Amino acid sequence: MKTPKRLQPLIDDGLVDEVISQLMSGKEATVYTVRCGDEVRCAKVYKEANKRSFKKAAQYQEGRKSRNSRRARAMEKGSKYGRSQQEEAWQNAEVDALYLLATAGVRVPEPYGCFDGVLLMELITDEEGNVASRLNDVVMDAEQAREDHEIVMIYIMRMLCAGVVHGDLSEFNVLVDEYGPVIIDLPQAVDAAANNNARKMLERDVNNMTTYYGQFAPDLLKSHYAKEMWALYEKSELTPETHLTGKFEENNESADVDMVIEEIKAAYEEEQARLERIRDAEQAE
DSSP states (O other), rough: OOOOOOGHHHTTTOSSEEEEEEEEEEEEEEEEEEOOOOTEEEEEEEEGGOOOOOOOOHHHHTTTOOOSSHHHHHHHTTHHHHHHHHHHHHHHHHHHHHHHHHHTOOOOOOOEEEETEEEEEEEBBOTTTSSEEEEEGGGOOHHHHHHHHHHHHHHHEEEEEEEEEOOOGGGGGGGEETEEEEEEEOTTTTTTTTTTTTTHHHHHHHHHHHHHHHHOOGGGGGGGHHHHHHHHTTTOOOOOOOOOOOOOOOOOOOOOHHHHHHHHHHHHHHHHHHHHHHHHHHHOO
């Protein structure tokens, strides 16, 4: 096929030998299969910000910090340089997440580097060497659904232990090869500790996956993995080896409103007394 303009520099630099075909085009990138020596890999070409349709990107970027103070100031001011650095940070977020999660024991495509907005990474294939199917195209029996759902819950837990929430996980962002599920599409991955939306995103990720697998194994729909994970995470008790049960008991104890009001009044009166002592001391001087 004709070489896309964004991929030509990689061919010129010898990183890619040939563009084979377009694999897919999504809301934030277009993915191609490319030949690199004897291997066939993926080349993910990120779309420019004004052509990207990813909604509420600011929610995902909250908490991302630049190690370069000048760069961070420019990103905050929204200057031209700052916008370009923000784009670079958006693209590098996926590369960083892929390396981090692979180390954490999550199955993700192996990254080979990001070059001028193009991410080179492993092409996930099936037993015959064809491009692996997306989960939304896979039909399975109840036993297989339970097994794969458990694997995905473990991956989500390991991601959280590594301080990462996918943020956009669904049956469209999971590939399935002969060994099971593979998590993909991570440019919007969020910092679990620094992003105020992390809990909500974790719950959505878990619910999306449970709803999909639940159509094959309806008993999964009664599980509460997100609440279980987050409760353990908040108490610093979640580890990559944690055995999840999918069960969670809500704390339904109602708050003693009268007691809370009395405590507020007592704190207010104490503060007023403190201020009065300060005024008396100032007048005495």
